[in-house]
Amino acid sequence: MAKRAKLTKGQLRRVKVNQEKRLAKRQIQQDTEWLDDQLGNLETGRVVSRFGQHADIIDTEENIFRCNIRRTVAGLVTGDFVAWRRAPVNEKGLDGIVEAVEDRASVLCRPDQYDGIKPIAANVEQIFIVSSPQPAFSDQIIDRYLVACEDAGIEPIIVMNKTDLIGADEAEFIAQRLSVYEAMGYPVFHASATTNEGIEALRNAFQGKVSVLVGQSGVGKSSLVQAALPEVSLAIGALSNNSGLGQHTTTVARWYPLLNGGALIDSPGIREFGLWHIDADRVTYCFKDFRPFLGGCKFRDCKHLTDPGCALQAAVAEGKLDAGRLDNYHRIIQSLDQN
Ligand SMILES: Nc1nc2c(ncn2[C@@H]2O[C@H](COP(=O)(O)OP(=O)(O)OP(=O)(O)O)[C@@H](O)[C@H]2O)c(=O)[nH]1
Ligand SMILES: [Mg+2]
Ligand SMILES: [Zn+2]
Structure with a gap:
């Protein structure tokens, strides 16, 4: 059987332009409905x-x-x-x-290969970064979201969900990584949408504010919204064996009003939370634990790798800065170069 050729980037772009033209045409017709x-x-x-x-x-x-x-x-x-x-x-x-x-007070964005920079949610006051042991815990992903939050100027809060599923072999590692965030001043919540652990504390943190829940697909964002708002009914999916994604995976961000003011926004999980809309210097600044040491490197263009006189490397050696954070930083910078 003949192999179907893959579309080139140029072809994909043209498909998209044509789709937009069609949409615009339909829109003109609908605009004049009334x-x-x-x-x-x-x-x-x-x-x-x-x-x-x-x-x-x-x-x-x-x-x-x-x-x-x-x-x-x-x-x-x-x-x-x-x-x-x-x-x-x-x-x-x-x-x-x-x-x-109306003009936005704040907006959380991510880059998209075809659509450019895509807003995820606007005018939110708090971003809850949800993690879980299944799909596997990743401080790399948390650090990416933290950069996006710092860049947007929105307060991040870390949620470790599915505490009921944390295995004995990973408990110590997860606790260690979470303690790094707590030491930096980021609030950390431990929760389980299944056992209801920590749900009351989350409900208090949600109260009166507009919050968005972000994180990988399947970490339990919708489940946490459901646990916090038993009066509404959300579609929640079991993890399918093939994709590791929820079967009722959330496809569009949705606003749920809270009883006494504020709201929760449930958002779709994102496989690759890219940061290439943020330049490298800005990423460095968005690692807020680096700030006391920035400007202290011997060379102004220090890459904070093996450069002599690097203040960040020195801080790690002296135990003043977490080595994992510096590692994740370099991985993010590398991913910016790739795009
Ligand atoms: N054991 C356990 N399972 C949970 C917990 N929270 C959620 N789950 C399960 O994890 C699966 C995925 O949950 P969802 O709430 O759909 O995850 P999501 O983050 O909204 O996923 P997307 O919408 O795809 O981004 C479902 O089968 C939930 O029942 C928890 O605290 N413990
Ligand atoms: Mg969901
Ligand atoms: Zn340096």
Whole structure:
């Protein structure tokens, strides 16, 4: 059988451009579903979820409206504040149209090979970085998210979920890595969505704030949201043997209001959380435990590897800086060079 040729990058790009053209065309048709003077006055709301050219908008009374997004409104994402107008009647399942998006106070982003920099969630105050023993614990991934949080200026909180599954062989390693984060001043929570360990403490930490849960697929983000919000019902999947991913893997970020103010945003797991939208100097700065030593290296362009007079290497040798953090830093810098 003939082998099917793989698409080149150029071809993929063209496919994407054509898809966008088609989407834009369809959007023009849908934009005119209602005449302008049939639409209500501008109302404010917040994006619960966004699906292509539609978004669910929530008002202060927690009513949800499915809206079209005007072509002129770009890059809408969960957590955005929007101005929208109500349709005279619900038509084709749509309640109105989003006219504009407000400037964001903060945004968590990741780079995407085809779409460029993709926002994940906007206007969040806290980012809960969720880890678990299954899929395997990785401080490398935690460090990547910590850089993204520091870059976005959003407070990170680390959650070790599935404590019920931590094996005796890995308990010491995990505890050691978590203690490094605690020593740096990052809050660390231990939780289990299965036994309910730590759920009350998490609920307190969520209260009154807008938080997003991030982390690899299958670590239990949706399960933790479900445990914290028993009144709502989320799709949660068992880990499939083949992919190691949840069968009900979350595909779009979604906003869940909390009873007494604030909200939780459940986000889809990301296989490779790239940081190549952040330049190397910025990554260095985003390792906040490095800051006391930066500027102390003998050479201004020190790569903090084998360079003589490196202040970071000296700090590691003196036990003032964690060696694992410096290792992960170098792995991240290498991955920036590869892109
Ligand atoms: N034993 C145990 N299993 C858990 C725990 N939390 C979640 N799980 C299970 O882990 C699997 C994945 O959970 P999800 O909540 O879907 O994971 P997720 O992080 O939302 O995954 P994505 O949506 O794919 O990003 C499910 O089978 C859950 O039942 C826990 O604390 N202990
Ligand atoms: Mg999920
Ligand atoms: Zn150095």
